[in-house]
Each structure stands twice: as C-alpha cells, then as structure tokens.
Amino acid sequence: MLIKERLFTPGPVPLPPQVIKALGQQIIHHRTPEFKKIFTEVREKLQKLLKTEGNIIMFSSSGTGGMEASVLNFFSKGDRVLIINAGKFGQRWKEIAQTYELKVVDYEIEWGKTYDKERVLQIVSEFPDIKGIFVQQSETSTTTYHDVSFLGEVSKNLEDCILVVDGITSVGVYEVYPEEIGIDILVTGSQKALMLPPGLSVLYFSDKAEKRLSKSNIPKYYFDVQKEAKKQKEGQTAYTPAINLIIALNESLNLILDEGLKNLAERHRIMAEATREAVKEIGLKLLSESPSNSATGVYSPAGINADDLRKELLKIGFRVAGGQDSLKGKIFRIAHMGYFDFNDVIQVIAGLEMALYRIGFDIELGKGVKKAQEVILKNS
Numbered sequence: 001m002l003i004k005e006r007l008f009t010p011g012p013v014p015l016p017p018q019v020i021k022a023l024g025q026q027i028i029h030h031r032t033p034e035f036k037k038i039f040t041e042v043r044e045k046l047q048k049l050l051k052t053e054g055n056i057i058m059f060s061s062s063g064t065g066g067m068e069a070s071v072l073n074f075f076s077k078g079d080r081v082l083i084i085n086a087g088k089f090g091q092r093w094k095e096i097a098q099t100y101e102l103k104v105v106d107y108e109i110e111w112g113k114t115y116d117k118e119r120v121l122q123i124v125s126e127f128p129d130i131k132g133i134f135v136q137q138s139e140t141s142t143t144t145y146h147d148v149s150f151l152g153e154v155s156k157n158l159e160d161c162i163l164v165v166d167g168i169t170s171v172g173v174y175e176v177y178p179e180e181i182g183i184d185i186l187v188t189g190s191q192k193a194l195m196l197p198p199g200l201s202v203l204y205f206s207d208k209a210e211k212r213l214s215k216s217n218i219p220k221y222y223f224d225v226q227k228e229a230k231k232q233k234e235g236q237t238a239y240t241p242a243i244n245l246i247i248a249l250n251e252s253l254n255l256i257l258d259e260g261l262k263n264l265a266e267r268h269r270i271m272a273e274a275t276r277e278a279v280k281e282i283g284l285k286l287l288s289e290s291p292s293n294s295a296t297g298v299y300s301p302a303g304i305n306a307d308d309l310r311k312e313l314l315k316i317g318f319r320v321a322g323g324q325d326s327l328k329g330k331i332f333r334i335a336h337m338g339y340f341d342f343n344d345v346i347q348v349i350a351g352l353e354m355a356l357y358r359i360g361f362d363i364e365l366g367k368g369v370k371k372a373q374e375v376i377l378k379n380s
C-alpha cells in the first residue's frame with residue numbers, strides 16, 4: 001500500500017511549494033544585475049527578520065560553518081570563553097573553540113536542563129577576563145530552550161565580552177531580535193526553520209563584535225567575515241554563492257514576513273504546546289524541563305527502545321528523529337518548525353498513538369489527538 005513519508009525531523013524539514021518551485025528553475029549567473037538584485041532583497045529581508053539594520057552575511061555552508069566563522073573571526077588564540085554546554089550542539093561550540101586554541105570554561109549541564117543563572121554569575125566573577133559567552137538559544141539535541149536575554153545582560157556588564165548565540169532552531173520559530181536581546185553574534189542555517197535545503201548559513205554581528213574583526217589573530221580564508229561583509233554590502237559575494245538557495249531563501253523569507261513574525265512565533269508556540277500536552281496525555285514523559293518550540297523530545301516508555309518505536313512510526317509514514325549520544329534509543333524528537341501547521345501536529349500524534357499501539361504499549365487510541373485538538377481550539 002502507498003505510504004507517504006512525512007518529515008518530522010528537526011532538520012532537514014519539509015519545503016513549502018514556493019521554495020520547491022524556486023529551486024526547480026534554471027540557474028542564473030551570480031555576477032549579473034539580476035542576481036545582485038535578488039541578493040540585495042534577501043539581505044534586506046533578513047534584516048527585517050532580525051529587526052536590525054546591522055551586519056548580516058551569508059556563507060555557503062551548513063550551520064556549523066556559521067558557528068566556526070563566529071569563533072574564527074571574533075576571537076583570538078588564548079581568549080577565555082564560557083560555553084553553555086547543555087547538549088550535542090553546546091558540545092560543538094566547545095570543540096570549535098578548542099580547535100582554535102581558545103581557553104574554554106566548560107559549563108556542562110545535564111541534557112534536558114537549562115543553565116542556572118547563579119552559576120553563570122559565579123563563573124564570570126571567577127573569570128572576569130571572559131571574552132565571549134556561547135550558547136544555543138534552542139538546543140536541538142535535547143529540545144531545550146535557553147533564555148539568552150539574561151546572558152545578554154551578563155555579557156554587557158563584562159569589560160570586553162560578546163554573546164554568541166546559535167539560533168539555528170530559534171530564528172524562524174521565536175521572535176529573535178538580536179539588538180533588543182543583546183546578542184552580538186547570531187548564527188542560523190537554511191535547513192531548519194528557514195524551510196530550505198541545507199547549504200546556507202547566516203551570520204548577524206553587532207557593532208561591538210565588528211570591532212573585534214581586525215584584532216583576531218586566528219588564520220582564516222574562506223570563512224573571512226571582514227572580506228565577505230565588504231563584498232556582500234555591495235550585493236556580491238567573495239566566492240560563488242549558493243545561487244539557487246539564495247533565490248529560494250528570497251521565497252521562504254516572503255512566506256515568513258507575510259505571515260508576520262508575531263503570528264509565526266504564536267503558531268510555533270501553539271504547535272509545541274499541543275504536541276507536549278498530547279504526549280503527556282498519552283502517558284509519556286518530556287525530555288526537557290525548558291522545552292523549545294522548535295521540536296519536542298519525548299522519552300520512550302519503559303521497555304520500549306525509542307528507535308524501535310521510530311521504526312513503527314516510519315512504517316505508518318512519519319519520520320521523526322532519535323536521540324543523539326547518551327540519549328540514543330531512549331528518546332525520540334518530533335519537529336514542528338517551519339512549514340508545519342496545526343493539522344500536522346494532529347497527524348503526527350495520531351501516528352504516534354498507532355505506533356505505540358502496534359508496539360504493545362497500553363494506550364487508549366485518540367486520547368492524545370483529543371488533547372492536541374483541545375489545545376489548538378483553545379488557542380486559535
């Protein structure tokens with residue numbers, strides 16, 4: 001029988017038809033007035049998305065390239081930095097920083113939890129020479145939301161410190177306005193809430209961060225922010241850009257800005273709440289104590305391997321993500337960021353109930369679906 005595979009993974013995510021159409025066109029050359037016009041439009045729309053007139057550049061890379069560029073360009077060897085390390089991607093900040101010989105203060109946090117404010121204050125008073133605080137606003141591996149505005153305050157009060165935020169699964173899910181929040185560097189990537197295939201990273205940096213550019217002593221070539229920023233202000237890129245992705249980004253940004261950033265955040269809030277309430281109603285436990293609105297991490301019931309449950313779900317037509325590292329086999333993650341609406345949530349919960357039923361979990365069918373419907377009705 002026909003089974004349609006539906007992607008509910010936190011990257012890559014399903015593409016809107018407008019994006020698919022844009023991707024299906026013949027390529028144009030990048031050193032043309034035609035491309036320059038599109039590139040300039042995209043830059044302006046990214047500024048609207050982040051409510052800033054500040055510096056934004058794009059690299060042809062996955063999100064990690066944008067993370068690496070943040071370390072390479074705004075820091076020097078030997079700089080001390082604080083890493084809020086609460087999952088796979090926090091770990092990645094740490095690994096990149098160590099690769100480039102920064103001195104890392106590793107604030108390791110149990111997976112599924114967020115940071116403790118007191119502990120952060122303690123660390124910065126112990127190490128007043130901290131030059132950067134690194135965090136994920138949404139730690140996708142544990143589906144945890146970290147409050148970055150508090151860290152913005154902390155960073156502001158230090159002598160020479162910048163706040164570096166991985167917003168790869170928060171931009172396009174929440175309203176993320178770096179200037180209001182006090183974020184100095186914000187990274188995002190194309191295959192998450194921006195609703196594109198992988199291959200583009202986006203980097204915002206503040207004026208405070210910009211002053212660091214000429215001082216950094218770490219070698220770099222492709223990921224040279226100064227060089228790119230200069231070119232991109234003129235509507236060009238230093239090297240061949242991911243032309244088709246940029247054309248498609250123009251379309252996805254239209255969708256985002258047409259919906260409105262408030263509405264977009266509210267839609268994600270409701271989808272996340274409906275998902276969480278539904279899985280709890282089914283009798284499952286959430287992974288995160290500070291859940292993100294981009295994806296929901298759920299513990300598989302006792303005696304059921306999460307990856308077996310995922311296989312059942314896939315047979316029904318839903319691809320969800322598993323756990324990484326220590327969470328492998330223990331949890332699964334349902335994404336609801338980007339091109340998703342309330343009906344998608346109802347569908348995936350219905351699928352989850354059937355998968356649980358088939359795998360032998362004691363379940364009353366429809367219970368979670370009903371809960372999701374109630375949350376949606378109450379909020380919309």
Ligand SMILES: *Cc1c(COP(=O)(O)O)cnc(C)c1O
Pocket residue numbers: 011062063064065089136138139140141166168169189192198
């Ligand atoms: C997906 C993701 C990344 C980047 O991963 P890539 O595979 O390099 O695109 C980084 N941080 C977070 C929080 C992510 O979700």
